[in-house]
Amino acid sequence: MSNLLVNTRDQQFILFEQLGIEKLFESEEFKDFSKDDLLMIMNEAEKLAVNVIAPTFKEGDEEGCHLKDGIVSTPKCYREPYKKFCEGGWINPMDSTDVGGQGIPAAVGFSNMELFGAANYAFMMYPGLTHGAANLIHTYGTDAQKEKYMTKLFAGEWAGTMCLTEPGAGSDVGSLRTTAKRLPDGKFLITGTKCFISAGDHDLTPNIIHPVLARIEGDPAGTKGISIFIVPKFTVNDDGSVGKRNDVNCGGIEHKMGIKGNATATLNFGEDGKCIGELLGEERAGIKIMFQMMNEARLGTGLQGLCTASAAYEHALAYAKERVQSAPVWEMKNPDAKAVTIINHPDVRKKLLWMKSHIEGLRSLLYFSAFCMDMSRVSKTEVEKAKWEGYLDLMTPVVKAYTTDKGLLICSLGMDVYGGYGYCQEYPAEQYMRDEKIATIYEGTNGIQSLDLVGRKLGQKKGANVMNLAALIQGNYTKLKTNPDLAKVASSLEEACNAWIELTMFFAQAGKSGDFLLPVLNACKYLELFGDVIIGHFLLDGAGVAFAKLEAIYDAQGATTLGKKKGLQRSDSDAAFYSGRIASAKYFANEILTTVKARCEAIKAGDKSPLEIVDEAFTC
Numbered sequence: 001m002s003n004l005l006v007n008t009r010d011q012q013f014i015l016f017e018q019l020g021i022e023k024l025f026e027s028e029e030f031k032d033f034s035k036d037d038l039l040m041i042m043n044e045a046e047k048l049a050v051n052v053i054a055p056t057f058k059e060g061d062e063e064g065c066h067l068k069d070g071i072v073s074t075p076k077c078y079r080e081p082y083k084k085f086c087e088g089g090w091i092n093p094m095d096s097t098d099v100g101g102q103g104i105p106a107a108v109g110f111s112n113m114e115l116f117g118a119a120n121y122a123f124m125m126y127p128g129l130t131h132g133a134a135n136l137i138h139t140y141g142t143d144a145q146k147e148k149y150m151t152k153l154f155a156g157e158w159a160g161t162m163c164l165t166e167p168g169a170g171s172d173v174g175s176l177r178t179t180a181k182r183l184p185d186g187k188f189l190i191t192g193t194k195c196f197i198s199a200g201d202h203d204l205t206p207n208i209i210h211p212v213l214a215r216i217e218g219d220p221a222g223t224k225g226i227s228i229f230i231v232p233k234f235t236v237n238d239d240g241s242v243g244k245r246n247d248v249n250c251g252g253i254e255h256k257m258g259i260k261g262n263a264t265a266t267l268n269f270g271e272d273g274k275c276i277g278e279l280l281g282e283e284r285a286g287i288k289i290m291f292q293m294m295n296e297a298r299l300g301t302g303l304q305g306l307c308t309a310s311a312a313y314e315h316a317l318a319y320a321k322e323r324v325q326s327a328p329v330w331e332m333k334n335p336d337a338k339a340v341t342i343i344n345h346p347d348v349r350k351k352l353l354w355m356k357s358h359i360e361g362l363r364s365l366l367y368f369s370a371f372c373m374d375m376s377r378v379s380k381t382e383v384e385k386a387k388w389e390g391y392l393d394l395m396t397p398v399v400k401a402y403t404t405d406k407g408l409l410i411c412s413l414g415m416d417v418y419g420g421y422g423y424c425q426e427y428p429a430e431q432y433m434r435d436e437k438i439a440t441i442y443e444g445t446n447g448i449q450s451l452d453l454v455g456r457k458l459g460q461k462k463g464a465n466v467m468n469l470a471a472l473i474q475g476n477y478t479k480l481k482t483n484p485d486l487a488k489v490a491s492s493l494e495e496a497c498n499a500w501i502e503l504t505m506f507f508a509q510a511g512k513s514g515d516f517l518l519p520v521l522n523a524c525k526y527l528e529l530f531g532d533v534i535i536g537h538f539l540l541d542g543a544g545v546a547f548a549k550l551e552a553i554y555d556a557q558g559a560t561t562l563g564k565k566k567g568l569q570r571s572d573s574d575a576a577f578y579s580g581r582i583a584s585a586k587y588f589a590n591e592i593l594t595t596v597k598a599r600c601e602a603i604k605a606g607d608k609s610p611l612e613i614v615d616e617a618f619t620c
């Protein structure tokens, strides 16, 4: 039965049948794990998501967060689940045992986070940001900082945040105005205002540790002059005991469209000139250091895109199987025809398959990204390691932006499946859409992610990362073309992949010839095409695996006719799953991949109207 959050059968398919993560067990790093161990962890994660976190979804949204007398309160229903979450060691199961983790593969960690986020993403942001802050100190902190802050953060005793944005410095972080003044004891006085800080202040933990970007007085303007500081809400003495309240205060919390259970705070540092911060890492290395957390957060936001969409889909599917409305189209001339469940209507089926195929593709993309981290850890050679790291580097902006753009569309379609009820608070469809929207904006808007992809990532290592990815896709369609049942869709992938590579070369050429505005103007379109090709690749790769498994089931059951095969697809859950996987892939190839070439050509046609039109002519 569906848990109405995430299809765990599909999670297992991607991890064990498609990616084959068991190969990790051959390495020193993962030799103590077995498939059964990982399945047990995934099962526990599902129970926690369904029984403990999901019940807070609606209540947390309705109660929201409040600021009264300088204290920010979170939804009351979050307290026990947060405690259970931390006590269960769910903040850092992917980290090594020396920092309290279990060292599980990142791919499995992502599958757990998908479940938790689908249950309530606003709740999950508290431990998610805490992990990011702890990990920064783990990588860049001194031994003393690790002892003082990191251990308590990884345990969830204290919480963490990520403080970049200021009222005048959003997308352009380099223009920040927060300052750091050197003190004789080596610490710094921090002064400035950060806005939109997720989990910026709250009552879930007795202390909050803020990694804050600021400029040391006298350091140069722009990103090169930025340093990063650990600023605790309550100062921490060298022996680890909690000291006095630091001069950092919540100036207000936002009233938002979604993720209402997460407190988005304006934080004033040093209003009384007494905010103490400790330098993290080297001076002026703040952006490089924060990038570790930003990359983690970008993948986390990609997960938000996926998990919220997944829950929206599971609910829409269940509703479509229950809601009775209208006679079927083939009975339209029969006034006595009985109404059927809406899943019988072609348009609803098509919406559902669009959602299903995208979710499966996005899930593969996310888990593959995590698998890249695992593979880079176990790689035996530098070349091998660089290949896996290169995939991840290249794909990070795509994971963030493509997944959240498509996730939002999935939530919207989910609402359409419900009809009018989807727009009402009686059903969760509208909350999924509200909670999902922010994912296209924060952690660097999707527009900024696209510029990062086109302006920075494509050219990394002289294009080697792109070529490695293209080779992966080429290997896939070459293999699939030998299967008569999948040859046609494999050709669609080939055509789409070639068109994407040609467009990539076209952009490189345009850059060289000084016409860089065309790639900049079309960066979002390019990122979408990239996403379509890469998830098309994963879907078809999955279809190849599913095809072989389905044939084996038919053989074992003696199903040789179409009727018998269809019968098995209805009665055997594995046959249903594999045939559904093949249907998703074929649908995606026919509906989306076939359009890639034309969309690439449209970009190459070179329209620059948005740049040519004068501001005054934008009226309509």
Ligand SMILES: Cc1cc2nc3c(=O)[nH]c(=O)nc-3n(C[C@H](O)[C@H](O)[C@H](O)COP(=O)(O)OP(=O)(O)OC[C@H]3O[C@@H](n4cnc5c(N)ncnc54)[C@H](O)[C@@H]3O)c2cc1C
Binding pocket: 162, 163, 164, 165, 169, 170, 171, 172, 195, 196, 197, 198, 199, 256, 264, 438, 441, 442, 443, 444, 445, 446, 447, 448, 451
């Ligand atoms: C609910 C919520 C939670 C958040 N959590 C955090 C957090 O925890 N920590 C934190 O530091 N920040 C956080 N943020 C801030 C968030 O990351 C920023 O809102 C985001 O980066 C965009 O910045 P901005 O709002 O200033 O928009 P702007 O930078 O003003 O951008 C406005 C529009 O202009 C576009 N734009 C701007 N510059 C360019 C450019 N050079 N080229 C092309 N397009 C451009 C943008 O893409 C966008 O469409 C949060 C925001 C919200 C709403």
